[in-house]
Amino acid sequence: MLQIHNLHANVGDKPILKGLTLSLNAGEIHAIMGPNGAGKSTLGYVLSGRPGYEVTEGSVTFNGQDLLALEPHERAAAGLFLGFQYPVEIPGVSNVQFLREALNAQRKYRGEAPLTGGEFLKVAREQAGALGMDMDMLKRPVNVGFSGGEKKRNEMVQMGIIDPALAILDETDSGLDIDALRTVGDGINRIMRKPDKAVLLITHYQRLLDYVKPDFVHVLDGGRITRTGGAELALELERDGYKELAA
Amino acid sequence: MTDDIEIKDKAAWDAAEKVADYEHGWSSDIETDFAPKGLNEDTVRFISAKKNEPEWMLEWRLKAFAMWKTMEAPDWAKLNVPPIDYQDAYYYAAPKAKPKLNSLDEVDPEILRVYEKLGIPIAEQKLLAGVDGGEDGGLPQRRVAVDAVFDSVSVATTFRAELERAGVIFRSISEAIKEYPDLVRKYLGKIVPMHDNYFATLNCAVFSDGTFVYIPEGVRCPMELSTYFRINAENTGQFERTLIVADKGSYVSYLEGCTAPMRDENQLHAAVVELVALDDAEIKYSTVQNWYPGDAEGKGGIYNFVTKRALCQGRNSKVSWTQVETGSAVTWKYPSCVLNGENSVGEFYSVAVTNNHQQADTGTKMIHNGKGSRSTIVSKGISAGHSNNTYRGLVRVAPNAEGVRNFTQCDSLLLGSLSGAHTVPYIEVRNPSAQIEHEATTSKISDDQMFYAMARGLNAEEAVALIVNGFAKEVLQQLPMEFAVEAQKLLGISLEGSVG
Numbered sequence: 136m137l138q139i140h141n142l143h144a145n146v147g148d149k150p151i152l153k154g155l156t157l158s159l160n161a162g163e164i165h166a167i168m169g170p171n172g173a174g175k176s177t178l179g180y181v182l183s184g185r186p187g188y189e190v191t192e193g194s195v196t197f198n199g200q201d202l203l204a205l206e207p208h209e210r211a212a213a214g215l216f217l218g219f220q221y222p223v224e225i226p227g228v229s230n231v232q233f234l235r236e237a238l239n240a241q242r243k244y245r246g247e248a249p250l251t252g253g254e255f256l257k258v259a260r261e262q263a264g265a266l267g268m269d270m271d272m273l274k275r276p277v278n279v280g281f282s283g284g285e286k287k288r289n290e291m292v293q294m295g296i297i298d299p300a301l302a303i304l305d306e307t308d309s310g311l312d313i314d315a316l317r318t319v320g321d322g323i324n325r326i327m328r329k330p331d332k333a334v335l336l337i338t339h340y341q342r343l344l345d346y347v348k349p350d351f352v353h354v355l356d357g358g359r360i361t362r363t364g365g366a367e368l369a370l371e372l373e374r375d376g377y378k379e380l381a382a
Numbered sequence: 383m384t385d386d387i388e389i390k391d392k393a394a395w396d397a398a399e400k401v402a403d404y405e406h407g408w409s410s411d412i413e414t415d416f417a418p419k420g421l422n423e424d425t426v427r428f429i430s431a432k433k434n435e436p437e438w439m440l441e442w443r444l445k446a447f448a449m450w451k452t453m454e455a456p457d458w459a460k461l462n463v464p465p466i467d468y469q470d471a472y473y474y475a476a477p478k479a480k481p482k483l484n485s486l487d488e489v490d491p492e493i494l495r496v497y498e499k500l501g502i503p504i505a506e507q508k509l510l511a512g513v514d515g516g517e518d519g520g521l522p523q524r525r526v527a528v529d530a531v532f533d534s535v536s537v538a539t540t541f542r543a544e545l546e547r548a549g550v551i552f553r554s555i556s557e558a559i560k561e562y563p564d565l566v567r568k569y570l571g572k573i574v575p576m577h578d579n580y581f582a583t584l585n586c587a588v589f590s591d592g593t594f595v596y597i598p599e600g601v602r603c604p605m606e607l608s609t610y611f612r613i614n615a616e617n618t619g620q621f622e623r624t625l626i627v628a629d630k631g632s633y634v635s636y637l638e639g640c641t642a643p644m645r646d647e648n649q650l651h652a653a654v655v656e657l658v659a660l661d662d663a664e665i666k667y668s669t670v671q672n673w674y675p676g677d678a679e680g681k682g683g684i685y686n687f688v689t690k691r692a693l694c695q696g697r698n699s700k701v702s703w704t705q706v707e708t709g710s711a712v713t714w715k716y717p718s719c720v721l722n723g724e725n726s727v728g729e730f731y732s733v734a735v736t737n738n739h740q741q742a743d744t745g746t747k748m749i750h751n752g753k754g755s756r757s758t759i760v761s762k763g764i765s766a767g768h769s770n771n772t773y774r775g776l777v778r779v780a781p782n783a784e785g786v787r788n789f790t791q792c793d794s795l796l797l798g799s800l801s802g803a804h805t806v807p808y809i810e811v812r813n814p815s816a817q818i819e820h821e822a823t824t825s826k827i828s829d830d831q832m833f834y835a836m837a838r839g840l841n842a843e844e845a846v847a848l849i850v851n852g853f854a855k856e857v858l859q860q861l862p863m864e865f866a867v868e869a870q871k872l873l874g875i876s877l878e879g880s881v882g
């Protein structure tokens with residue numbers, strides 16, 4: 136589904152990704168772990184096309200398409216979803232309005248008919264319900280006044296409504312209490328653990344991986360993948376830390 | 383003359399076809415009945431005669447014209463307006479239609495087509511549909527009575543019979559002058575006096591048509607009233623005159639929508655709107671203005687010099703102005719409330735968008751003369767391109783007005799780095815009991831917000847439109863639903879080309 140080959144990227148003039156290579160097949164969940172500042176969020180931004188994140192070398196293919204040639208909204212319409220480490224507030228725009236417009240923009244781009252208000256709300260209610268989020272919260276402005284945990288939960292509601300083929304989830308587990316962690320973990324499994332989907336799970340901690348069992352775990356350090364293993368690698372990292380591993 | 387006009391219209395049509403990026407930028411093929419070009423006493427007499435006005439009206443106009451000749455255009459606004467040649471314009475243009483229209487069937491089909499093209503619901507059976515988007519589907523159907531002003535003449539008034547049953551008078555001002563002279567004379571020029579300002583005085587002399595509304599005592603107007611203005615004939619200044627009188631305990635919501643076709647030369651628009659609310663009466667006046675703003679280089683566009691004022695004369699009377707201003711090359715407009723009544727309420731909710739080379743100097747005046755009068759001002763300015771957007775507002779409290787309150791919030795949003803936003807508040811308080819609050823913010827659309835919206839599937843323009851709509855929400859939600867939806871779309875359209 137996703138092939139990243141020898142990816143180099145700068146933020147401003149600073150090289151952050153330095154030859155990253157990684158492949159995800161449909162049906163797989165990959166975890167990416169690594170120390171602060173390793174370039175994990177940068178990878179998510181580069182894959183979703185954030186302006187200011189400049190690819191200097193390498194290639195990324197998404198379902199056979201040159202991902203790097205697409206605009207951010209085209210990548211979204213092609214099925215890529217980025218769960219933000221720090222979800223953004225948009226005052227005055229309700230979650231319902233935001234998501235309906237976003238979803239219909241994606242559908243339009245793909246040549247599909249837009250969802251009516253009723254159809255959209257049905258989907259939104261289902262997804263909010265499954266993630267234990269009140270419909271009243273969905274009517275409030277996007278992330279405004281949401282707690283850290285509510286923002287992350289909201290990212291998962293968005294993912295459920297948009298129903299992407301590939302989700303890059305950037306520290307979706309940080310800021311969650313243990314109950315919320317379980318809800319979010321269940322949500323990821325329910326929405327994304329399907330034969331035609333894949334997940335790139337960026338996390339610091341093993342604890343989310345108790346709920347969402349990865350097929351592969353990668354260590355990202357110094358802008359490239361330094362080690363790859365199965366679920367057990369995460370446990371090892373938790374025990375020994377990145378330094379031990381690098382040594 | 384007719385040939386000449388047709389050629390002009392043809393040329394304009396062709397020009398309009400070429401410039402596809404202005405949605406309403408086209409001119410239609412209706413024969414027009416012009417006053418001779420230029421402005422002198424004869425022009426004033428011509429207009430008055432064309433409209434079969436009574437003698438008192440002609441005298442009033444001539445007095446205004448004599449006054450205007452002694453006046454000078456104001457220059458205090460933060461606007462850069464080239465000198466206007468008042469002799470190089472037509473002051474009256476009537477679409478050639480039957481003199482008296484009894485039903486929509488008699489309206490020139492070409493005119494109806496024009497309205498259809500603009501998407502205006504002129505036909506009675508075309509009730510505006512509910513807007514999709516509420517939590518559980520459709521809203522109850524709302525109805526809007528339309529008084530359509532095509533160039534200078536009102537061509538059709540719908541729902542007249544039903545309104546008449548309720549005792550509501552909804553007429554073109556020309557008709558009202560003849561049918562209800564006492565009522566018109568009692569209020570015309572009493573809220574905006576003839577000498578008020580250069581453009582208002584000019585309007586008194588040459589006003590062409592407009593709307594008159596009277597809501598009798600205790601009546602809640604059974605539907606929204608609406609006028610769609612359009613400027614169509616070339617070089618024709620538009621001088622509408624609107625007068626709305628809400629008698630004791632009555633309520634009316636009035637919508638004013640405007641579109642104008644593409645023209646090369648600047649056109650002058652100088653309307654006067656007067657509102658009067660008696661005891662316990664409420665008037666809600668909403669405007670969505672998207673006149674031609676000129677092209678991306680700043681060529682052409684409408685000059686909009688408008689005087690709008692409400693007199694809250696009675697106790698507990700209330701007037702609420704809501705405006706969404708996206709069009710015009712130059713906007714000079716300060717819908718105001720004179721709060722004479724005890725405990726009267728004035729509100730001003732405004733969104734003004736400027737893009738490319740547009741200039742807007744707009745705001746309000748809240749004149750608190752009545753005890754316990756209150757006012758709220760919410761102004762949202764959005765500037766993009768090379769444009770300049772100024773909020774100018776006055777809050778004045780008279781010495782014997784006890785217990786006055788005002789809250790003012792002015793927010794500016796900048797897109798790009800070449801546009802300007804300015805806030806000029808004047809506060810004159812002569813009574814120490816007044817509570818006046820003023821808040822102002824200036825911000826930019828953040829890269830984080832843009833990218834978040836784009837990562838969810840919106841392109842750059844859609845993302846800007848969404849964020850801007852959120853910024854303007856407090857004002858947009860004051861509009862009646864179908865206007866709010868139209869206004870949301872307009873905000874997006876008017877900011878096209880401002881990103882990327």
Ligand SMILES: Nc1ncnc2c1ncn2[C@@H]1O[C@H](COP(=O)(O)OP(=O)(O)O)[C@@H](O)[C@H]1O
Nearest residue numbers: 146147149151170171172173174175176177178
């Ligand atoms: N906008 C930016 N400008 C300059 N440097 C940045 C910017 N964003 C991130 N960086 C730098 O890039 C490196 C990687 O950051 P990031 O991808 O956020 O790491 P991680 O998510 O792995 O903690 C860090 O050194 C960080 O300081």
Ligand SMILES: [Mg+2]
Nearest residue numbers: 175176177220
């Ligand atoms: Mg990070």
